[in-house]
Amino acid sequence: xxxxTRKPRLATVWLGGCSGCHMxxxxxxxxxxxxxxxxxxCASPLTDYKDFPETDITLVEGxxxxxxxxxxxxxVRRRTKVLxxxxxxxxxxxxxxxxxxxxxEDVLDRAYRQTATVVIGIPSGxxxxxxxxxxxxxxxxxxxxDHFIPGCPPSADAIxxxxxxxxxGRTTSPQGRFG
Amino acid sequence: xxxxxxxxxxxxxxGHAKISIYLDDSGAVESAQFHVTEFxxxxxxxEGRPFHEMPGLMSRVCGIxxxxxxxxxxxxxxxxxxxxxxxxxxLQRRLVNYAQLLQSHALSFFHLSSPDLLLGMDSPPExxxxxxxxxxxxxxxxxxxxxxxxxxxxxELVGGKRIHPxxxxxxxxxxxxxxxxxxxIRGWIAEALESIDxxxxxxxxxxxxxxxxxxxxxxxxxxxxxLVSPEGTLEYYDGLIRIVDSEGNLLADGLDxxxxxTYLGEASExxxxxxxxxxxxxxxxxxxxxxxxxxxxxxxxSAGTQRADRExxxxxxxxxxxxxxxxxxxxxxxxxxxxxxxxxxxxTADPDLLGEHVRAKAGQNRSEGIGCCEAPRGTLFHHYQVxxxxxxxxxxxxxxxxxxxxxxxxxxxxxxxxxVSSRSLQEGMLNRVEAAIRCFxxxxxxxxxxxxxxxxxxxxxxxxxxxxxxxER
Numbered sequence: 001x002x003x004x005t006r007k008p009r010l011a012t013v014w015l016g017g018c019s020g021c022h023m024x025x026x027x028x029x030x031x032x033x034x035x036x037x038x039x040x041x042c043a044s045p046l047t048d049y050k051d052f053p054e055t056d057i058t059l060v061e062g063x064x065x066x067x068x069x070x071x072x073x074x075x076v077r078r079r080t081k082v083l084x085x086x087x088x089x090x091x092x093x094x095x096x097x098x099x100x101x102x103x104x105e106d107v108l109d110r111a112y113r114q115t116a117t118v119v120i121g122i123p124s125g126x127x128x129x130x131x132x133x134x135x136x137x138x139x140x141x142x143x144x145x146d147h148f149i150p151g152c153p154p155s156a157d158a159i160x161x162x163x164x165x166x167x168x169g170r171t172t173s174p175q176g177r178f179g
Numbered sequence: 180x181x182x183x184x185x186x187x188x189x190x191x192x193x194g195h196a197k198i199s200i201y202l203d204d205s206g207a208v209e210s211a212q213f214h215v216t217e218f219x220x221x222x223x224x225x226e227g228r229p230f231h232e233m234p235g236l237m238s239r240v241c242g243i244x245x246x247x248x249x250x251x252x253x254x255x256x257x258x259x260x261x262x263x264x265x266x267x268x269x270l271q272r273r274l275v276n277y278a279q280l281l282q283s284h285a286l287s288f289f290h291l292s293s294p295d296l297l298l299g300m301d302s303p304p305e306x307x308x309x310x311x312x313x314x315x316x317x318x319x320x321x322x323x324x325x326x327x328x329x330x331x332x333x334x335e336l337v338g339g340k341r342i343h344p345x346x347x348x349x350x351x352x353x354x355x356x357x358x359x360x361x362x363x364i365r366g367w368i369a370e371a372l373e374s375i376d377x378x379x380x381x382x383x384x385x386x387x388x389x390x391x392x393x394x395x396x397x398x399x400x401x402x403x404x405x406l407v408s409p410e411g412t413l414e415y416y417d418g419l420i421r422i423v424d425s426e427g428n429l430l431a432d433g434l435d436x437x438x439x440x441t442y443l444g445e446a447s448e449x450x451x452x453x454x455x456x457x458x459x460x461x462x463x464x465x466x467x468x469x470x471x472x473x474x475x476x477x478x479x480x481s482a483g484t485q486r487a488d489r490e491x492x493x494x495x496x497x498x499x500x501x502x503x504x505x506x507x508x509x510x511x512x513x514x515x516x517x518x519x520x521x522x523x524x525x526x527t528a529d530p531d532l533l534g535e536h537v538r539a540k541a542g543q544n545r546s547e548g549i550g551c552c553e554a555p556r557g558t559l560f561h562h563y564q565v566x567x568x569x570x571x572x573x574x575x576x577x578x579x580x581x582x583x584x585x586x587x588x589x590x591x592x593x594x595x596x597x598x599v600s601s602r603s604l605q606e607g608m609l610n611r612v613e614a615a616i617r618c619f620x621x622x623x624x625x626x627x628x629x630x631x632x633x634x635x636x637x638x639x640x641x642x643x644x645x646x647x648x649x650x651e652r
Contacts, residue, residue, distance in 0.1 A: 016219060020242020020342045027341055029328040030321065036310050046290065047308040068216065095239040098224040107220040111338070112447035112454070115222055115575045118463045123448025128199070128450035129216045153242065153342050 005042060011043040013076055013088075015069040016096040016136065019045075020153040021087035025059070027156035035160075038167060053134040054079045057166060059086040059159075067132040070129075077143040080109040082166065086153040086159070088178055090139045095152075095160045097136040104134050109133030151176035198612060199450075200595045207400035213584075213616065215453035225574045230256055230548075236345040237561065240576070242342050243286065246279035246334060246578070247554030249347040251561040254550030255351025258437075259565060261544035267534025268351030273416050273527045275337050276552065277519040280415065281371075282330025283555035284472070284512040284519075287620040288378065289323020292509060295614065296385055300392075319381070322374040326516070329367045333523065336360035351538035361527050365612050371520045372486070378515050379490065387504070395597040396588030396615045397505025400425030402458055402468035404582070404602045406436070406553050412483030413475060413518055415553040421478045422458065422468065426500035436551035439560050439577065466583035467587040470513035470557025471619070477501040484525075487518035505590055505618040512620070543569045544630070554579040556620060580621045590615040642648075 014022060022045060028035060035178035042053050052072070058080040064070055077083055088094035099107045110120045125131025139145055149162055165172040194623030195217065203209040221240055228236060237252040237586055238245040241505075250272055264272070294307045295585035296313060332339045336355055338344025347354050358441065386393065402425075420434035420442075434442060440535040446455040446463045476495075482488045491514060494502065502511075503635075526532060550561045557579030564573040594615040596610045 003442075017218065018239050018242040019244065020443070021241045023342050024284070025190070026327065027331055029324055029331075032309075032324060033313060033321065035315075037314055041308075041310055047305075047310070065219070066216070095224075095236070098217055099220040102220075102223055102606035107223040108218075108225040111218070111220060115445065116447040117444035117459075118456060120446060122447060123218070123449050123452045126449055128214050129452055132218060152239070155433075156341075159332075 007038065007040045008056040009030055009042040009082070009094065010039040010163070011041070011053070011058040011076075013043075013052075013058055013060045013062075013072070014045055014047065015060060015090070015139070016061030016074065017067030017087065017089040018103065019061070020097075021059075021061035021090075024087075024151075024153040024156050025159055028160055031155070031156075035163070046054070052076055054080055055081070057082045058165070059084045060090050060139055060145075061086050061153075063089045063093045064133065064139060064142050065096055066130040066132045067125065068124040069076050070133065070142060071141055073139060081173075082146050083139075084149060084162070085139045085145045085156055086149050091150050092178075093136050093138045097138070100135050104132060106135055108132075123131075131179075147172060149176050150178045152179050187422030191600075195228070198616075199411065199592055200591075208592070208596045211588065211595045212450055213588045213591050215451045215584075218452040222574045222576060223458060225563075227435045228571050229562055230259055230569050230571055231349055232275075232545075233563065233571070234347060235343070235488060240578075244279060244283055245343050245553050246275050246338075246446075246554070247552060247559050249560070250552045251343070252556075252558045253347040253349055253352075254552065255441045255538045255548035255561045255563045256550070257539075258550065259347050259543055259563065259569075260538040260539070260541040262350050262541045264351045264539055265534065265536045266531050267355065268293050268537040268539075270526055270529060270532045270534075271337055271352050271356055271537065272347070274523060274532065275334055275346075276416050276523045277635060278330045278333035278337075280330075281516055281519045281523070282327045282334070284516045285323055285327035285330060286554075288509060288512055288516075289320065289326065291329050291620075292617055293319075293323065293378075295617070296389075296509070300614065311359060319377070322377065325370060326374050328596040329371050330365070331363055348651060350540060353538065355537050356533055356534045358533060361532060364523065364527050368520060372517070374624060375478070375513060375517050377518065379510075379517070384509060384555075386510075392611065392614060393504050393506040396594050397586070397618055398503055399586075399589055399593060400503055401586055402466070403474035403501055404458070404470055404559055405475045405478050406551070407479055409478035411528050413479045413487070413515075417552075420558070423478050424499055427477070427498075427505050428500075436558075436560065437549045439549070439551070440562075440575075443577065445577065445581075451584070453581050453584050455584045456577060457585065464585055467589070468550075468582065469505075470579055470582045471508065471555070471587045472515050473502060473505065474557065475553065476514065482514075484518050484521035486521055487514055490514045490517060505586070505615070508618045508620065510557065526621050543567075549556045556580050557582050580619070583619050583621070587616060587621065589621050590594040590618070 085091045091126040123129045126154045195341050197214050200211045201209045202481045234249045234252040239249040240248045263489050290309045294312050298307050329579045338346035402422050404422045405416050407421045408414035408418050422431040424430050440461050444459045457463045458468050559579050561578035562575040566572050598611045
């Protein structure tokens with residue numbers, strides 16, 4: 001990170017997950033104010049951006065569950081120096097991957113036929129919505145991941161300690177725990 | 180041939196949704212569709228799990244409103260056990276429910292919508308976010324951060340963890356509350372009331388300048404549905420379903436939420452992963468209704484707390500019938516925050532909150548249970564069927580945000596009709612289409628997507644797929 005010319009650029013990405021990891025990031029509360037002075041939050045669900053930019057650090061929440069996730073995480077990897085799997089869905093697949101023990105067709109059938117009273121169509125990746133992958137994968141099965149922060153979600157303290165270590169150039173110590 | 184405009188977030192983090200606008204031959208808007216592109220299959224993955232495990236698993240439906248899913252799940256579990264939960268547990272559940280309403284609404288208003296409202300719909304996109312707001316108005320942004328923090332802190336103090344608290348259980352809750360935690364909560368109340376009053380004043384002061392948006396972004400008649408108390412006041416944990424029409428007439432009242440399937444249906448369409456609930460007597464798609472803050476204020480006779488009642492009285496003067504402008508979801512959200520803090524004040528003054536008996540124990544007495552409560556975005560139903568060993572056989576979830584699906588589609592269409600009338604796309608149109616969706620504060624993961632501002636690309640394509648025009652920001 002070139003601290004002389006600019007602030008480090010931090011991005012957050014949300015794939016297939018519940019957004020709880022992003023909420024835990026917001027649980028930094030007033031520490032967000034000091035963080036805003038240390039980094040440029042260049043892309044995140046909280047900000048507008050046109051295209052995923054070149055970043056120094058990207059935190060990824062969620063597992064890779066559909067075709068769009070797959071394409072997006074590859075783009076993110078290409079443009080990111082340090083890629084971090086944030087939370088159990090990114091790290092292991094977790095709840096998002098629980099559908100892997102069933103056939104995708106049965107999961108869709110349960111959601112859109114058996115529990116519906118009017119069936120006009122079943123969403124399945126026809127262009128209007130992305131195609132679901134047969135098998136949900138953790139992020140590191142798709143692209144190289146540099147660091148892992150487990151937790152469902154990781155606590156705000158764990159996220160803060162990790163990011164500060166990285167910004168200060170310290171060796172990051174393992175933060176958080178599963179669940 | 181008709182043409183189709185696709186509004187698609189560039190990055191799909193936020194982009195668990197996109198919008199298609201169809202033009203007729205003259206270039207006028209014919210229709211629009213709001214597509215939700217995310218799916219995780221909770222109704223299937225629960226099969227075979229013990230019902231005691233459901234509050235923990237269901238919490239993971241959503242990181243923004245996990246408490247709603249925990250509570251609906253606990254209530255379905257209570258019904259399967261056939262027990263009444265102890266008073267201390269009931270008070271804890273209610274307290275945490277108000278805390279979540281407060282933190283979720285604070286997120287929606289301060290972190291996500293206020294940059295639009297306070298910095299301006301046309302302010303530079305790179306600054307139009309919470310961090311831009313920190314630069315412009317540090318005190319206001321800090322108050323928003325602290326209001327959300329207050330709600331999250333209550334959940335942590337009562338439930339042991341801010342997000343996905345391992346605390347709710349069929350029959351009650353797992354831990355008693357202590358006096359130190361209660362006292363800490365009470366210490367926040369004065370600041371919270373002051374911050375909400377300030378935000379109410381700021382928002383009301385802006386309404387005149389937003390007259391066009393209020394009039395043309397999601398302003399249409401629908402039914403409104405939600406829970407009310409037996410006295411007809413705001414109720415978020417228990418109560419019975421009331422439905423009013425756009426004139427404010429009572430269409431149905433005292434409906435038992437456990438019989439939801441007799442009056443609410445769900446349709447599936449191939450172009451969205453979010454289903455389309457409807458009011459059965461009026462059929463699909465005629466039986467469209469709205470839920471959430473606007474609906475709750477429209478169906479309740481009064482709030483039941485002093486400060487919120489003053490605001491509710493003024494709110495109801497905005498229309499002779501029900502308030503139909505979706506834009507007023509923002510105002511309704513702030514009034515509900517006021518009410519939530521007043522209720523938190525009452526609940527933390529009740530000595531029974533600290534009771535030690537927090538869980539009724541029983542074996543499985545029924546094979547079916549339905550739990551219903553008001554989530555921040557509307558009425559939430561969990562419906563479980565279990566086998567003799569207490570393992571889940573079937574789950575049906577009727578999610579709050581999805582019940583606004585038909586209305587959100589209408590809002591997008593109405594906004595497009597008003598703001599898009601030629602083949603030339605205007606940047607301002609994107610903001611208005613986003614604003615239409617943001618009014619409803621659709622819950623990102625419950626059923627969808629985007630926190631905050633969706634980065635958008637709008638492409639206008641001819642029938643042969645050729646690019647006619649493109650706008651991005």
